[in-house]
Amino acid sequence: MSALIFELLDPPGRSLDLAGLNPASLAGKSLDAIRRLRLPYGRRRKALGDLFKVSGDASSELSILGVNRHCHQIGRGMADGILVVRGHAGDGLGREMSGGQIRAKGNAGDGVGAGMTGGSITLTGSVGDRAGGLVPGATRGMNEGMIRIGKSAGARTGERMRRGFIVIAGDAGAHTGERMIAGTIVVLGQCGVHPGIGMRRGTLLLAKAPTSMTPTFNDCGEFELAIIAILKNYIASHDRRLKRRLEIFTRARRWCGDMSYGGKGEIFIASEN
Amino acid sequence: MKINGVLIDNTFAEAFPMKATRLIITAMNDTWANHAAQALTGFATSVIACGCEAGIERPLTPSETPDGRPGVAVLLFTMSKKELGKQIQNRVGQCVLTSPTSACFAGFDEGEPIDLGKQLRFFGDGYQISKKLGTRRYWRIPVMDGEFLCEEMTRFTKGIGGGNFLMLARDQAAALAASERAVAAMQKIRGVIMPFPGGVVRSGSKVGSKYKALLASTNHPFCPTLRGAVSSALTPDIGAVLEIVIDGLDVASIEEATRVGIRAACRGRGHGLIRISAGNYGGSLGPYHFHLRKILR
Numbered sequence: 001m002s003a004l005i006f007e008l009l010d011p012p013g014r015s016l017d018l019a020g021l022n023p024a025s026l027a028g029k030s031l032d033a034i035r036r037l038r039l040p041y042g043r044r045r046k047a048l049g050d051l052f053k054v055s056g057d058a059s060s061e062l063s064i065l066g067v068n069r070h071c072h073q074i075g076r077g078m079a080d081g082i083l084v085v086r087g088h089a090g091d092g093l094g095r096e097m098s099g100g101q102i103r104a105k106g107n108a109g110d111g112v113g114a115g116m117t118g119g120s121i122t123l124t125g126s127v128g129d130r131a132g133g134l135v136p137g138a139t140r141g142m143n144e145g146m147i148r149i150g151k152s153a154g155a156r157t158g159e160r161m162r163r164g165f166i167v168i169a170g171d172a173g174a175h176t177g178e179r180m181i182a183g184t185i186v187v188l189g190q191c192g193v194h195p196g197i198g199m200r201r202g203t204l205l206l207a208k209a210p211t212s213m214t215p216t217f218n219d220c221g222e223f224e225l226a227i228i229a230i231l232k233n234y235i236a237s238h239d240r241r242l243k244r245r246l247e248i249f250t251r252a253r254r255w256c257g258d259m260s261y262g263g264k265g266e267i268f269i270a271s272e273n
Numbered sequence: 274m275k276i277n278g279v280l281i282d283n284t285f286a287e288a289f290p291m292k293a294t295r296l297i298i299t300a301m302n303d304t305w306a307n308h309a310a311q312a313l314t315g316f317a318t319s320v321i322a323c324g325c326e327a328g329i330e331r332p333l334t335p336s337e338t339p340d341g342r343p344g345v346a347v348l349l350f351t352m353s354k355k356e357l358g359k360q361i362q363n364r365v366g367q368c369v370l371t372s373p374t375s376a377c378f379a380g381f382d383e384g385e386p387i388d389l390g391k392q393l394r395f396f397g398d399g400y401q402i403s404k405k406l407g408t409r410r411y412w413r414i415p416v417m418d419g420e421f422l423c424e425e426m427t428r429f430t431k432g433i434g435g436g437n438f439l440m441l442a443r444d445q446a447a448a449l450a451a452s453e454r455a456v457a458a459m460q461k462i463r464g465v466i467m468p469f470p471g472g473v474v475r476s477g478s479k480v481g482s483k484y485k486a487l488l489a490s491t492n493h494p495f496c497p498t499l500r501g502a503v504s505s506a507l508t509p510d511i512g513a514v515l516e517i518v519i520d521g522l523d524v525a526s527i528e529e530a531t532r533v534g535i536r537a538a539c540r541g542r543g544h545g546l547i548r549i550s551a552g553n554y555g556g557s558l559g560p561y562h563f564h565l566r567k568i569l570r
Contacts (some may be wrong), residue, residue: 163405225420230406
């Protein structure tokens with residue numbers, strides 16, 4: 001069975017909410033029924049068939065091609081299957097997803113994987129602020145699953161994150177891991193100011209010292225710990241291409257904090273070889 | 274049936290079901306991984322009085338271990354799940370946690386779960402850190418040389434204990450040399466351990482005793498010094514008997530170890546080995562019967 005393919009006819013000029021479109025929600029529907037689905041477009045609704053060229057069959061895989069920054073909430077609440085995205089997606093990619101995989105070739109806006117409780121999101125490009133963070137009104141951010149970002153991430157990645165894994169192959173913005181409850185964030189590029197501020201537990205693994213270290217973290221010294229090897233192997237098992245870049249984490253300096261919030265969190269910074 | 278002049282008795286080894294788990298112990302180098310593994314598997318020759326039977330299955334290269342360091346795979350066998358949990362807790366807690374640079378991981382991906390570091394974490398006195406990666410949870414316990422890393426749970430499966438064969442030789446030296454050849458060859462087989470010292474046991478036992486308190490006592494028909502006093506299983510040319518006990522994860526691995534071990538024991542010239550036999554209880558105790566001639570055919 002081939003994948004179901006939605007190809008945008010014209011780049012939308014206003015906000016297009018794609019929250020309802022995922023492999024599970026479209027399973028069992030005919031192409032005609034899918035074309036008749038009405039999507040929020042600006043202040044109105046528009047038939048899916050008027051916006052997308054629809055082809056293939058409804059299956060466990062859905063491809064949405066040619067998206068732009070007005071295409072929001074792609075894969076929101078997704079629980080199963082594979083969603084392939086091509087183009088620069090808007091905000092809320094994979095928001096509150098609980099399972100399945102999103103494979104995005106391009107960038108994405110704010111709130112990627114916000115409030116997600118399972119599954120994985122892989123992006124080749126950069127993302128905006130608060131990836132793996134909170135959805136409005138929630139007390140916890142990402143609570144399971146994995147987000148892999150091919151380039152850079154904006155500010156407050158993993159805000160109030162409870163569990164899960166975020167890997168940023170490029171740079172990360174300010175306050176990465178802000179108020180983190182638990183989980184792991186890896187930054188292979190440069191990390192912005194004050195990582196882990198307000199952090200209760202969890203781990204930040206940084207390839208370079210941040211632009212400005214959070215003042216409420218204390219230096220514990222330099223170590224070669226088995227858990228670092230476990231984390232490296234875990235990341236490499238998901239993305240073999242990162243294996244060589246992870247070699248930098250042989251020894252790492254451990255900072256514990258945020259001491260204002262119990263000090264059970266930690267930041268590992270790779271030692272200079 | 275004869276192999277290189279050694280008579281293979283038409284008999285069988287009788288074995289029984291056990292609970293088995295594999296643990297992976299790693300350390301900064303082979304030496305310290307071995308120290309931890311040796312300590313963990315110490316005093317674990319027989320469930321009769323040790324609580325478990327345990328041994329080193331094989332050394333592991335860094336590419337085979339979860340943390341990329343040298344390691345050792347050990348197998349533990351007990352009669353019950355409860356006892357297995359107790360033995361894991363005590364042995365890992367006292368022998369691996371205490372060993373410099375060590376870490377301990379589950380060696381099975383399938384089977385029923387059982388605690389590994391779940392209780393040991395409390396040694397961290399509140400400073401222990403949990404890290405869940407995928408479906409596996411690890412505990413990091415701060416210790417004086419850094420951290421002891423231990424997986425929260427391991428898994429256990431059905432195992433088999435009590436596979437065995439006896440080497441009946443001209444004298445002690447010949448029996449010991451045959452045993453050493455056998456054990457060296459059997460150590461290459463995966464999924465088995467020989468839990469006695471050096472893999473060899475000289476005090477083979479029979480079920481029961483004239484003393485009511487004892488569950489087992491010396492296997493007197495195979496004791497050469499009693500040949501003139503009891504109904505002996507030994508001919509006059511036999512001066513010493515040694516036994517190799519095999520615990521394994523399945524029938525196939527015990528059969529393979531038995532085959533390889535007996536063939537190695539019988540190898541060479543002037544080896545002084547006269548007969549190969551096996552210990553059983555008439556077939557009434559254990560459901561697994563390893564017939565020597567069938568295995569060696």
